Amino acid sequence: MNFNKTYAAGIVLLSAVIFSAYQKAALPGKSGDPVFDNLDPSVKPGDNFFLYANGGWIKRNPIPNAYSSWGIGNVVGEDIRERLRQINEGALKANAAKGTTTQKIGDFYYSGLDTISIEKEGTNPIKTQLDMIDRAQDMKGILAASANLSQYGVRSIIGARVGQDEKNSVKMMLQLGQAGLGLPNRDYYFKTDARTTRVRTDYQTNHLPTMLRLSGRDADRAAKGAESVYKIEKFLADSTRKLEDLRDPYRNYNKMTVAKLNKLTPAINWNDLFREMGYKPVDTVIVGQPEYYRAVNKALTTFSIDDWKAYLRWKTVSAYASYLNKAFEDESFRFSGKVLAGRKEQLPRIKRVTDTENQLMGELLGQLFVKEYFPQASKVRYNQMVEAMRQSYREHIAKLDWMSPATKQKALAKLNAIHPKVGYPDKWKDFSTLEIDRVSYAGNVMRARHWAYLNNINKLGKPVDHTEWGMTPQTYNASYSPSNNEITLPAAQFMIPGIKDADVDDAVAYGYAAASTIGHEITHGFDDQGRQFDAKGNLKSWWSKLDSAKFTQRAQMLVNQFNGYVVLDSLHINGKATLGENIADLGGIVLGIDAFKKTKQYKEGRKINGLTPMQRFFLGYALGWLGHTRDEALANQILTDVHSPGFLRVNGPFTDVPEFYTAFNIKKGDKMWLDPDKRVRIW
Structure with a gap:
């Protein structure tokens, strides 16, 4: 596609205006000592060491309105965002050849900042999915729609993925886990304290009907659909395991044949469903929480087709609200950002787009990131450590x-x-089949999610790739994998x-x-x-x-x-x-x-x-x-x-x-x- 210099200049100007939002809080302070400058001498170390060590910084750095918390991770994140912004701005101006890393980075960034096109599109990016849901005539159609949606990042009643067999770590197996909820976890549906009750009430009476109305339903139909969604979710939540119960690896390991799974859930033909989801033929699966899938089976025979259509519509618009027009994005933030997390305002758009790009195409950015910002001496130091x-x-x-x-x-x-995996991968993921353009932001997100889905399901039956990283180098985090017996320590950490x-x-x-x-x-x-x-x-x-x-x-x-x-x-x-x-x-x-x-x-x-x-x-x-x-x-x-x-x-x-x-x-x-x-x- 030809480079639109006039519009791109507008985006670059917008980036420059928002650049001030990237200025990080001072860390370290005047002395240049990253620990001395943060002290609060008014606090005794033996009374509250955390505040003694960090209280000075906390007093000088209130939580910004766009954040639910503010600390070292955020400051590092702002630093990384600024570095990624520079990479994006360079890619935006490069007019690189189609299919190159630079073209994909620049075009994704462009599409996310093109709010004029995003507003014009409305719900068109998800129209195919919504029409598919509306065409469903029976439970087979509902399951087929759910299977299709799962390939594009819409997580509904089936939580499927390919992962290592915990009892035979050289094998990649199809695994099923509990899913289906819209609130953060089961406790939000049942706890009766005032704080949780306020969240649940807003979700039922405000957020759900608003999102369904924005998707094209009139007020009455949206309200009725919201009731259907909540009924299904609460029903499933009742058979969803608690946070602490998910930490027992033996209890959450239930290997069974597909034939046995079909008997566990007779309303679902798993052979057909897995085929609809794009999986190769399988005869055995690992089910994390069988009682959840028994509940899914019962729900499919308890709730009406119209209930399920409302549920899948909600799941679809919820999964893509942040990439659609302003009305969707604002309501998604109001509930998820304000009600759930206490944030006062959204991040500037340039940061939201960069974060989304980083989530979906992180290793593309990471290849450029480590060249600039993680010297070999640091890699050596932390390997030695x-x-x-x-x-x-x-x-x-x-x-x-x-x-x-x-x-x-x-x-x-x-x-x-x-x-140990330290700093960055020795072998990068291959994004050559991912197509990114400047036409549609939500469309780019959809294709990137589908690419990630295919990347996962194609591991089924193949040897475990021990060179693959589950984090990007610019991630401020670290992890341990019990099945690989490995630690991942990204450069940013x-x-x-x-x-x-x-x-x-x-x-x-x-x-x-x-x-x-x-x-x-x-x-x-x-x-x-x-x-x-x-x-x-x-x-x-x-x-x-x-x-x-x-x-x-x-x-x-x-x-x-x-x-x-x-x-x-x-x-x-x-x-x-x-x-x-x-x-x-x-x-x-x-x-x-x-x-x-x-x-x-x-x-x-x-x-x-x-x-x-x-x-x-x-x-x-x-x-x-x-x-x-x-x-x-x-x-x-x-x-x-x-x-x-x-x-x-x-x-x-x-x-x-x-x-x-x-x-x-x-x-x-x-x-x-x-x-x-x-x-x-x-x-």
Whole structure:
């Protein structure tokens, strides 16, 4: 397509105007020290270490209206967005050949900023899908429509994907999990506290009918359709597992033949449905939650065709609302952004488009990102840090007084087998079949989602690709895969905005990166879930019964500790649901301490800005959780997330660590004091 210089100039001007929104909060501050500048000296370290470490920054940086929280992740995110903006602007001007990475990046960006065309399109980008739903005459037609929609990112009653067989990690299997809900999880349909009730009421009486009306239904039909949608979702929610119950890998592993699955759900012919979904013929599937699919079967015979048409229409417009006209986008934000997360206003459009592009085409952007922003020296530093943490873990396992020699040997074998992916992939995904143009923003999103869907289903029956990354290099996050027994550590996760990696002292780096990220992810291989997988990534018992019992006893102490934390109103931390993350936090800290003790900086003991090396280590860890959150988002997190809020990911595990008490002279009577016999020690 020819490059429209006049319109592109308008987009570039728009980008320049919005550029000011990219200016990040100061981090670090005047001294250039990423931990000293954040301190709040008015808070005693022993009363609330999180606020002592981060309170100065929090006071200077209120949550912007467009965000539900604001902290280190957001500041890194703003830095990354600005770098991606520069990549996008360059691609926009390049007039690159069709099919090239630069053409796809530039054209996607262009289509997202072309609000004139987006407004003119209205619901046309999803008209084919809506018409297909309207044509359904029976339940076979409803299931066929659901199967088709799933290929374009519309998640309805069937939660299917291809993934590794947890008991045979070399095989890629078709797997079914619970799906179908519009609210964040089952608790939103049943909890009766005032906060959750307000969300549920808005959803039923405001959000659902508004979205259906925007899709083309008159007010009466939209209201009736909203009732149908909610009835179906609540029915399914009643047979949906709770957050903590999804963390039991054995209970959520139910392998069965397709013939048995057909008997479980006689209203569904799975052979036909899988074919409609584009899967190769299969004879066996893994079903995570059989009771959910029994409920789906009953729902198909309980609710009317018109009920299901309303439900699928809602799922379709909900999945694409953010990429349609302003009315759709505004209502989607009003509920998801304001009601659920407490945000006051939307992000500028340029940021929303960049975020969407990053989600859908992240590795295309990532190839350009790492060339500019992640030097080889950083990759070397963090690979070395991985090995330092691995060695620390070896030493900890060897010294354990509660684990038998036989189990220790197997634990060491698993630890040694963990494969680290650091910085960026050695092999990039092939996006050559993805077509991107300047005609339709929603159309580009639809094709990108379909590309991702095909990328997943085509793995069925093929060998596991251990070179593939599940995150992009510019992602501020990290992960552990139990089936691959590997950790993924993207380049962005190591970034501290405003300071070069080479200028970050080891004390801060070992707290910020080694403890809170590398050690955390390695420990996931040995948390309450990860420990149930062996060195090859198979769900298999490799612990002695006595060792397992001792581990469970220690883990229960951590459950009890976190159950006791009241976060908001009457909302407590769910110690069982957050156990894996809490174990990994504590493990990362204790491993990081001993790895740091081997460094030159620790041994020399020199203070920087009046802070000892060990104090800087703890402050570096706290820096990883710097930030604050709106109450609405915090309530949502407590109900839906297996991670504790950031302030408790600092204050919680620190109370279990002896070196913390020594470093900051914590005494009995201080608020964070925990008697030694109540301190949890697992690793």
